[in-house]
Amino acid sequence: MQVDNVEELKVFSAGGQNVIHVPNGRGEELRLHLESHGVRSKVSPPAAGPFERLEVEGEVDAETLQTIVDEWER
Secondary structure, eight states, rough: OTTTTEEOOOEEEHHHHHEEETTTOOOOHHHHHHHTTOOOOEEESSSSSSEEEEEEEEOOOHHHHHHHHHTTTT
């Protein structure tokens, strides 16, 4: 789903940090999934729009991170 050029569940860089937009109410679920793979992140509540923002802590390869996100809920 794409809203105002923000694609959900796609890893992108913002200010040198990996960020993932997640449908509202699902950020904590994805945060727990990432943590189970050793990736720490925090959920920021939505500012405006139908998504929450996960900010990934530390340096994580974006391609590896996208693979983990793609495996979520499979």
